[in-house]
Amino acid sequence: MPIKAISASTALMFGLWLMLSGHYTGLLISLGLISAIGASLIAYRMGVLDEEGLPLGLLIRLPKVSFWLIWEILKSNIDVARVIMNPASAQPDLVRVKASQKTVAGLVTYANFITLTPGTVAVNVDETSNEILVHGLTKNFCDGLADPEMDKRVSALEGGQS
Amino acid sequence: MVDDVLMLVDIARQIIGVGALLLGSLAILLGAIGLLRLGDVYQRMHGAGIVDTGGAGLVLLGLLLLSPDWTVAVRIVLIGGLLIMTSPTATHAIARAARFSGVEPILSTDSKDKEG
Numbered sequence: 001m002p003i004k005a006i007s008a009s010t011a012l013m014f015g016l017w018l019m020l021s022g023h024y025t026g027l028l029i030s031l032g033l034i035s036a037i038g039a040s041l042i043a044y045r046m047g048v049l050d051e052e053g054l055p056l057g058l059l060i061r062l063p064k065v066s067f068w069l070i071w072e073i074l075k076s077n078i079d080v081a082r083v084i085m086n087p088a089s090a091q092p093d094l095v096r097v098k099a100s101q102k103t104v105a106g107l108v109t110y111a112n113f114i115t116l117t118p119g120t121v122a123v124n125v126d127e128t129s130n131e132i133l134v135h136g137l138t139k140n141f142c143d144g145l146a147d148p149e150m151d152k153r154v155s156a157l158e159g160g161q162s
Numbered sequence: 163m164v165d166d167v168l169m170l171v172d173i174a175r176q177i178i179g180v181g182a183l184l185l186g187s188l189a190i191l192l193g194a195i196g197l198l199r200l201g202d203v204y205q206r207m208h209g210a211g212i213v214d215t216g217g218a219g220l221v222l223l224g225l226l227l228l229s230p231d232w233t234v235a236v237r238i239v240l241i242g243g244l245l246i247m248t249s250p251t252a253t254h255a256i257a258r259a260a261r262f263s264g265v266e267p268i269l270s271t272d273s274k275d276k277e278g
Contacts, residue, residue, distance in 0.1 A: 016240075019233075019236045019240075020236070020237070020240075022233055070219075073215045073216070073219070074216070077189065077212055077215060077216035080196070080208050080209070080211065080212055081189075081192050081196075081212065083196075083200075083208075084192055084193075084195055084196035084199060084200065084209060084212075087199045087200055087201065090200065090201060090205055091270035092201070092202075092204060092205055092267055092268055092269055092270060093269055093270055094267060094269065111250075111254065112247070112250040112251065112254075113250075115211075115250035115251075115253050115254050116211075116214075116215060116246065116249070116250045117211075117215075118208055118211035118212050118215055118216070119208055119211070120208075121204065121207050121208065121211070121253055121254065121257050122250075122254050122257070123204075123254075123257040123258060123261050124258060124261060135204045135207075135257065135267060137205060137208045139270070
Protein backbone atom coordinates (compact mmCIF):
# COMPACT_ATOMS: atom_id res chain seq x y z
CA MET A 1 0.00 0.00 0.00
CA PRO A 2 1.32 3.44 -0.91
CA ILE A 3 1.42 4.86 2.63
CA LYS A 4 2.55 8.25 1.30
CA ALA A 5 -0.51 8.89 -0.85
CA ILE A 6 -2.94 7.64 1.80
CA SER A 7 -1.39 9.70 4.60
CA ALA A 8 -1.23 12.80 2.38
CA SER A 9 -4.88 12.44 1.46
CA THR A 10 -5.77 11.83 5.13
CA ALA A 11 -3.84 14.94 6.18
CA LEU A 12 -5.55 17.07 3.52
CA MET A 13 -9.02 15.82 4.44
CA PHE A 14 -8.46 16.11 8.19
CA GLY A 15 -7.12 19.64 7.70
CA LEU A 16 -10.25 20.51 5.74
CA TRP A 17 -12.41 18.96 8.47
CA LEU A 18 -10.61 20.96 11.17
CA MET A 19 -11.10 24.22 9.27
CA LEU A 20 -14.76 23.66 8.51
CA SER A 21 -16.15 21.91 11.57
CA GLY A 22 -15.72 24.48 14.34
CA HIS A 23 -16.22 21.77 17.03
CA TYR A 24 -13.06 21.11 18.98
CA THR A 25 -13.85 18.49 21.64
CA GLY A 26 -11.83 15.30 21.96
CA LEU A 27 -14.64 13.01 20.80
CA LEU A 28 -15.54 15.03 17.69
CA ILE A 29 -11.92 15.54 16.64
CA SER A 30 -11.23 11.81 16.86
CA LEU A 31 -14.41 11.05 14.90
CA GLY A 32 -13.25 13.52 12.25
CA LEU A 33 -9.84 11.88 12.08
CA ILE A 34 -11.42 8.43 11.75
CA SER A 35 -13.65 9.62 8.87
CA ALA A 36 -10.64 11.20 7.12
CA ILE A 37 -8.72 7.90 7.35
CA GLY A 38 -11.79 5.95 6.22
CA ALA A 39 -12.40 8.21 3.23
CA SER A 40 -8.73 7.93 2.19
CA LEU A 41 -8.84 4.14 2.41
CA ILE A 42 -12.00 4.04 0.28
CA ALA A 43 -10.39 6.43 -2.24
CA TYR A 44 -7.34 4.15 -2.37
CA ARG A 45 -9.57 1.12 -2.97
CA MET A 46 -11.31 3.03 -5.78
CA GLY A 47 -7.89 3.56 -7.36
CA VAL A 48 -8.14 7.36 -7.53
CA LEU A 49 -5.16 8.12 -5.28
CA ASP A 50 -2.64 8.05 -8.14
CA GLU A 51 -0.58 10.81 -9.73
CA GLU A 52 -3.67 11.92 -11.64
CA GLY A 53 -6.13 12.02 -8.74
CA LEU A 54 -3.72 13.48 -6.19
CA PRO A 55 -0.83 15.21 -7.99
CA LEU A 56 0.96 16.11 -4.74
CA GLY A 57 4.12 17.68 -6.17
CA LEU A 58 2.04 19.85 -8.49
CA LEU A 59 -0.30 20.96 -5.68
CA ILE A 60 2.59 21.85 -3.40
CA ARG A 61 4.33 23.93 -6.08
CA LEU A 62 1.10 25.64 -7.20
CA PRO A 63 1.46 28.72 -4.89
CA LYS A 64 4.71 29.57 -6.72
CA VAL A 65 2.88 30.58 -9.90
CA SER A 66 -0.29 31.96 -8.31
CA PHE A 67 0.83 35.60 -8.09
CA TRP A 68 2.10 35.57 -11.66
CA LEU A 69 -1.16 33.91 -12.80
CA ILE A 70 -3.33 36.47 -10.96
CA TRP A 71 -1.36 39.28 -12.63
CA GLU A 72 -1.82 37.68 -16.08
CA ILE A 73 -5.56 37.22 -15.42
CA LEU A 74 -5.91 40.88 -14.39
CA LYS A 75 -4.12 42.10 -17.53
CA SER A 76 -6.19 40.01 -19.92
CA ASN A 77 -9.41 40.89 -18.06
CA ILE A 78 -8.77 44.52 -19.04
CA ASP A 79 -7.96 43.53 -22.64
CA VAL A 80 -11.16 41.49 -23.00
CA ALA A 81 -13.17 44.33 -21.43
CA ARG A 82 -11.81 46.62 -24.18
CA VAL A 83 -12.98 44.22 -26.87
CA ILE A 84 -16.41 43.98 -25.23
CA MET A 85 -16.79 47.76 -25.39
CA ASN A 86 -16.02 47.52 -29.11
CA PRO A 87 -17.15 44.09 -30.42
CA ALA A 88 -16.14 44.95 -33.97
CA SER A 89 -12.47 44.82 -32.93
CA ALA A 90 -12.66 41.08 -32.22
CA GLN A 91 -10.48 38.98 -34.54
CA PRO A 92 -11.23 35.45 -33.32
CA ASP A 93 -8.85 32.70 -34.35
CA LEU A 94 -8.05 29.08 -33.58
CA VAL A 95 -4.41 28.24 -32.86
CA ARG A 96 -2.57 25.08 -31.88
CA VAL A 97 -0.30 25.38 -28.88
CA LYS A 98 2.51 22.91 -28.20
CA ALA A 99 2.54 21.72 -24.59
CA SER A 100 5.75 20.48 -23.01
CA GLN A 101 4.22 18.82 -19.94
CA LYS A 102 5.00 15.17 -19.31
CA THR A 103 2.14 14.21 -16.99
CA VAL A 104 -1.60 14.25 -17.64
CA ALA A 105 -2.17 16.40 -14.54
CA GLY A 106 0.38 18.90 -15.87
CA LEU A 107 -1.27 19.04 -19.30
CA VAL A 108 -4.68 19.59 -17.71
CA THR A 109 -3.23 22.33 -15.51
CA TYR A 110 -1.78 24.08 -18.58
CA ALA A 111 -5.10 23.85 -20.44
CA ASN A 112 -6.92 25.14 -17.36
CA PHE A 113 -4.50 28.06 -17.02
CA ILE A 114 -5.11 28.95 -20.68
CA THR A 115 -8.87 28.86 -20.15
CA LEU A 116 -8.59 30.72 -16.85
CA THR A 117 -6.93 33.66 -18.61
CA PRO A 118 -9.78 35.55 -20.29
CA GLY A 119 -9.43 35.93 -24.04
CA THR A 120 -8.14 32.41 -24.58
CA VAL A 121 -10.16 29.19 -24.20
CA ALA A 122 -8.78 25.67 -24.63
CA VAL A 123 -11.19 23.98 -27.05
CA ASN A 124 -9.55 20.59 -27.37
CA VAL A 125 -6.61 18.81 -25.77
CA ASP A 126 -4.76 16.18 -27.78
CA GLU A 127 -2.98 13.84 -25.40
CA THR A 128 -1.05 11.94 -28.05
CA SER A 129 0.54 14.91 -29.84
CA ASN A 130 0.59 17.12 -26.69
CA GLU A 131 -1.22 19.90 -28.51
CA ILE A 132 -3.93 22.20 -27.21
CA LEU A 133 -6.37 23.79 -29.65
CA VAL A 134 -7.07 27.29 -28.39
CA HIS A 135 -9.70 29.84 -29.39
CA GLY A 136 -8.38 33.38 -28.99
CA LEU A 137 -10.60 36.47 -28.99
CA THR A 138 -8.17 38.75 -30.86
CA LYS A 139 -4.89 38.49 -32.74
CA ASN A 140 -3.14 39.83 -29.63
CA PHE A 141 -4.30 36.90 -27.49
CA CYS A 142 -3.26 34.39 -30.16
CA ASP A 143 0.19 35.97 -30.45
CA GLY A 144 0.45 35.93 -26.65
CA LEU A 145 0.11 32.15 -26.76
CA ALA A 146 3.28 31.84 -28.83
CA ASP A 147 5.14 33.10 -25.75
CA PRO A 148 6.26 29.91 -23.96
CA GLU A 149 6.36 31.49 -20.50
CA MET A 150 3.13 29.93 -19.18
CA ASP A 151 4.07 26.56 -20.69
CA LYS A 152 7.46 26.72 -18.96
CA ARG A 153 5.96 27.71 -15.63
CA VAL A 154 3.45 24.84 -15.68
CA SER A 155 6.17 22.37 -16.68
CA ALA A 156 8.24 23.60 -13.73
CA LEU A 157 5.27 22.73 -11.50
CA GLU A 158 5.61 19.09 -12.49
CA GLY A 159 9.09 18.98 -10.97
CA GLY A 160 11.51 16.19 -11.69
CA GLN A 161 9.14 13.34 -10.88
CA SER A 162 8.01 10.89 -13.53
CA MET B 163 -0.88 55.30 19.48
CA VAL B 164 -1.06 51.60 18.63
CA ASP B 165 -4.85 51.82 18.86
CA ASP B 166 -4.90 54.62 16.32
CA VAL B 167 -2.82 52.64 13.85
CA LEU B 168 -5.03 49.57 14.28
CA MET B 169 -8.12 51.67 13.67
CA LEU B 170 -6.60 53.14 10.49
CA VAL B 171 -5.74 49.64 9.26
CA ASP B 172 -9.31 48.58 9.95
CA ILE B 173 -10.76 51.54 8.03
CA ALA B 174 -8.39 50.87 5.11
CA ARG B 175 -9.43 47.21 5.13
CA GLN B 176 -13.11 48.16 4.89
CA ILE B 177 -12.54 50.74 2.14
CA ILE B 178 -10.47 48.31 0.05
CA GLY B 179 -13.03 45.57 0.68
CA VAL B 180 -15.94 47.69 -0.51
CA GLY B 181 -13.85 48.91 -3.47
CA ALA B 182 -13.11 45.31 -4.48
CA LEU B 183 -16.82 44.44 -4.24
CA LEU B 184 -17.72 47.40 -6.48
CA LEU B 185 -14.99 46.60 -9.03
CA GLY B 186 -16.05 42.95 -9.03
CA SER B 187 -19.67 43.92 -9.69
CA LEU B 188 -18.48 46.13 -12.54
CA ALA B 189 -16.50 43.20 -13.99
CA ILE B 190 -19.59 40.95 -13.77
CA LEU B 191 -21.68 43.61 -15.51
CA LEU B 192 -19.06 43.92 -18.28
CA GLY B 193 -18.94 40.14 -18.66
CA ALA B 194 -22.73 40.03 -18.98
CA ILE B 195 -22.65 42.79 -21.62
CA GLY B 196 -19.96 40.83 -23.45
CA LEU B 197 -22.10 37.69 -23.30
CA LEU B 198 -24.83 39.63 -25.14
CA ARG B 199 -22.74 41.64 -27.59
CA LEU B 200 -20.05 39.29 -28.87
CA GLY B 201 -20.38 37.35 -32.11
CA ASP B 202 -20.63 33.58 -31.60
CA VAL B 203 -20.52 30.88 -28.90
CA TYR B 204 -16.74 30.87 -28.72
CA GLN B 205 -16.46 34.65 -28.41
CA ARG B 206 -19.21 34.82 -25.83
CA MET B 207 -17.24 32.41 -23.64
CA HIS B 208 -14.54 35.06 -23.30
CA GLY B 209 -17.18 37.40 -21.87
CA ALA B 210 -18.16 34.68 -19.40
CA GLY B 211 -14.45 34.34 -18.60
CA ILE B 212 -14.44 37.85 -17.16
CA VAL B 213 -17.32 36.91 -14.84
CA ASP B 214 -15.50 33.74 -13.76
CA THR B 215 -12.14 35.34 -13.04
CA GLY B 216 -12.22 39.11 -12.50
CA GLY B 217 -15.82 39.21 -11.28
CA ALA B 218 -15.79 36.24 -8.91
CA GLY B 219 -12.21 36.93 -7.83
CA LEU B 220 -12.77 40.56 -6.88
CA VAL B 221 -16.11 39.88 -5.15
CA LEU B 222 -14.49 37.07 -3.11
CA LEU B 223 -11.50 39.33 -2.30
CA GLY B 224 -13.91 42.00 -1.07
CA LEU B 225 -15.85 39.50 1.04
CA LEU B 226 -12.56 38.12 2.39
CA LEU B 227 -11.48 41.59 3.54
CA LEU B 228 -14.88 42.26 5.10
CA SER B 229 -15.28 38.83 6.72
CA PRO B 230 -16.04 39.04 10.47
CA ASP B 231 -13.88 36.11 11.65
CA TRP B 232 -11.44 33.50 10.39
CA THR B 233 -13.99 30.67 9.94
CA VAL B 234 -15.81 32.76 7.32
CA ALA B 235 -12.47 33.77 5.74
CA VAL B 236 -11.42 30.10 5.42
CA ARG B 237 -14.69 29.25 3.67
CA ILE B 238 -14.27 32.15 1.24
CA VAL B 239 -10.72 31.02 0.37
CA LEU B 240 -12.01 27.46 -0.20
CA ILE B 241 -14.81 28.75 -2.46
CA GLY B 242 -12.19 30.67 -4.43
CA GLY B 243 -10.04 27.56 -4.84
CA LEU B 244 -13.05 25.54 -5.95
CA LEU B 245 -14.02 28.18 -8.54
CA ILE B 246 -10.47 28.38 -9.91
CA MET B 247 -10.50 24.65 -10.56
CA THR B 248 -14.09 24.23 -11.79
CA SER B 249 -14.83 27.31 -13.91
CA PRO B 250 -12.17 26.68 -16.60
CA THR B 251 -13.28 23.05 -16.71
CA ALA B 252 -16.88 24.12 -17.31
CA THR B 253 -15.84 26.67 -19.97
CA HIS B 254 -13.72 24.03 -21.69
CA ALA B 255 -16.64 21.57 -21.61
CA ILE B 256 -18.89 24.11 -23.37
CA ALA B 257 -16.23 24.89 -26.00
CA ARG B 258 -15.55 21.21 -26.64
CA ALA B 259 -19.25 20.39 -26.84
CA ALA B 260 -19.80 23.24 -29.31
CA ARG B 261 -16.91 22.04 -31.47
CA PHE B 262 -17.99 18.41 -31.47
CA SER B 263 -21.57 19.28 -32.33
CA GLY B 264 -20.30 21.08 -35.40
CA VAL B 265 -20.56 24.74 -34.44
CA GLU B 266 -17.98 26.46 -36.63
CA PRO B 267 -16.31 29.46 -35.02
CA ILE B 268 -16.30 32.74 -36.93
CA LEU B 269 -12.65 33.31 -37.75
CA SER B 270 -10.96 36.48 -38.94
CA THR B 271 -10.55 36.06 -42.70
CA ASP B 272 -6.75 35.93 -43.00
CA SER B 273 -6.44 32.66 -41.10
CA LYS B 274 -9.04 30.36 -42.67
CA ASP B 275 -6.33 27.95 -43.87
CA LYS B 276 -5.08 27.18 -40.36
CA GLU B 277 -8.41 25.76 -39.25
CA GLY B 278 -8.44 22.05 -38.62
